[in-house]
Amino acid sequence: MDGLDGVITAIAPDDTMHEAGKTDEYFRVGRGALDKCKAILDGRPVKTLIDFPSGYGRALRWFKREWPDATTYAVETDVRALDFVQATFEALPIVADAKLEMEIPAGADLIFSGSLLTHFDDWQWDRFLSMCVDALAPDGTFVFTTHGRIAALMAEQRHPVYGELIDTRALFERYSREGFAFLPYSPDYPEFGLSLSSPSWIMRRLERLPFAKIIAFEEYGWGQDVVAVRKHPWPLTIA
Numbered sequence: 166m167d168g169l170d171g172v173i174t175a176i177a178p179d180d181t182m183h184e185a186g187k188t189d190e191y192f193r194v195g196r197g198a199l200d201k202c203k204a205i206l207d208g209r210p211v212k213t214l215i216d217f218p219s220g221y222g223r224a225l226r227w228f229k230r231e232w233p234d235a236t237t238y239a240v241e242t243d244v245r246a247l248d249f250v251q252a253t254f255e256a257l258p259i260v261a262d263a264k265l266e267m268e269i270p271a272g273a274d275l276i277f278s279g280s281l282l283t284h285f286d287d288w289q290w291d292r293f294l295s296m297c298v299d300a301l302a303p304d305g306t307f308v309f310t311t312h313g314r315i316a317a318l319m320a321e322q323r324h325p326v327y328g329e330l331i332d333t334r335a336l337f338e339r340y341s342r343e344g345f346a347f348l349p350y351s352p353d354y355p356e357f358g359l360s361l362s363s364p365s366w367i368m369r370r371l372e373r374l375p376f377a378k379i380i381a382f383e384e385y386g387w388g389q390d391v392v393a394v395r396k397h398p399w400p401l402t403i404a
Contacts, residue, residue: 168196171230173222177249180221191223197387198224198279199231202308205381205393206275209306211235214275217297218242218261222250224279229254238270263356265292272302278309283316283389284357286347290370298377301396306380310389317341317361331359367392375399 169192176183176191183191211232216225219239228237239256241247247258261267276297282290297307312320317340319326320333327333331348336359339346344366349358364382371377371394381393 173226173229173253175253177221177246177253179245179249180223182220182223194388195223195225195227198277199227201383201387201391202228202275202277202306203231205308206306209274209304211274213270213273213302214238214277215240215269215273215297215300216256217269217276217278218281219246219250219256221246222254222256224277225250225254225256228275228277229256235274238273240269263289263354265289265296269296269300271300272305273300274302274305276300276305276307276309278307279387280310280389282309282362283312283360285360286349286356286358287345289356290360290362291373294370294374294377298374298394298396303396303398305396306393307377307395308381308391308393310387310391311367312359312361313364313367313384313390315385316389317363320359320361327359333359336361364390 213236214228214232215238216228217240219225219241225239237256238259239247239250240259240261242261244260250256251258259269282293285293301307317337321337323333330350336346336348340361344363347358347360349355371379376396376398377394378397380395383391
């Protein structure tokens, strides 16, 4: 892939996002995350950023190139991934848990969350959205991705991209009724699975957060829907 100047290209052997023979695609997806964030930031500086979840650095390596002096936090449940991004990209590691009972630092100019809410139930959505908006600096930006209408149609058709761990047709049927659906990959671990969320359902969730100014929504903007909010004290909330 062209345009890798300044990018740390080391890939961990355990990185499940990297498929053999698809290294160019791996870098393109990571670069795509940066491009989306830059477009949404519209020139705003980034001194502190949080990649949640960081994985093994598919997007984080691009953030590191773009904002080399930023204080960068990587949040992950996989300790091996945290060890890698800390050693390779100098990211400050934060061990996450599925119940979201840990803390993330305040004052972030950018929080990026690629393909996490796509695996969460509704109560996790509420906790995660509140956590991230609270952690933003004034005028900070939170960018996250979701499975929306296009993903729902793929689920209805039992597209192989979702595997065979859950009945995606049943997931789609619930989504059609309620605008949201979640099924865990395993009943022994109910905190992680596959979710579908309609645009209207997401907006209703965000409406509950008084300082979350909705600034962007793009269906299938990063292979998933892209949503962005900015921390903004509305005039009616200012004393």
